Amino acid sequence: MGPSGVGKTTVAEMIAEALGWRFAEADEFHPKANIDKMAAGIALDDEDRWPWLRLIRDWMGEQAGAGGDTVITCSALKRRYRDLLREAPTRVRFLELTATKELIMTRLPKRKGHYMPVSLLDSQFEALEELDADEDGVKVDVGADPETIVRNALAALELDAPAASPKTTSPETTSPKAAAAR
Template sequence: MTEVRSSRLCIVVMGPSGVGKTTAAKGLAERLGWTFAEADEFHPKANIDKMSRGVPLEDEDRWPWLASIRDWTSAQAEAGRDTIITCSALKRRYRDVLRQASPRVRFLELVADRELVETRMARRQGHYMPVSLLASQFAALEPLEADEDGVEVGVAGDPETVVANALVALGLTPPPPGALPVGASPAHPR
């Protein structure tokens, strides 16, 4: 187990493409007042081009991407910020890289059946991940294990319900309306 060097927290919202990671993560970040990032933005162009052609990424493609997410998370923690980031984190060894960050890293695994995810993916526009790669995502998925710091939440409900269920499962309480996030001040909001 990696030694935690920071009192900050990072929630990694994980699961296959199309499960609702971005929607849930943005909702959590808004409710908690935490810094949000989309892991897709950390992919190098070569990875995006590969997926756009319908070619699944290999581990060699993922290691630098995961390291950049880990490093960003650590930098945010060192700046005094708690974070919410989306990341498929499909395999335990990928999550092991993310756990090397300086904050406490917890995982929120979003769970849905494949049919629901296929329907969602078919409706979304402007995303480089084609529905044709969904089977490879579900095949690669290694659900959280009992010794991993994380929780599972189903996504069959509306986004507000998913966020509310995630907050309960994670044991997190949003600040009262109008309150500043931890570490922020009126002169220097996050």
């Protein structure tokens, strides 16, 4: 979790690969209207986010019901968003990636093919409610290289990487959203 540009996808993909867990990018669960809104430089509001968060929660539950562990990227900027995600019928833990706004500002222009404009970064930091002590999760600074960040994250989460091949999947093939579209 964390604001756009903090490195959620890079770190999550590496963690999923290390653990052999399924990976999904929460941005792929956004309806077209949300993507269009963000691409136009308009920040999403709660009414835009609730259906998106429910899809993510339901996908995690579906994967857990099938016996799978998942790693999913999601900004989850507010406590109430995380509370909704924790409704999944499985243990939901959060890894909050932390960085200064200045560091993220240097990264955002380098991203290719992402619809989130730099102009919305301030709104993300304004909305960000850091993990509370009573939430199941940890914080890891992203000032290091990705391999170090992942090592630190796995250690903070007390997770050991097995010697197994990764299981990755796309929400397009297994999400409730995809099932409804078929």
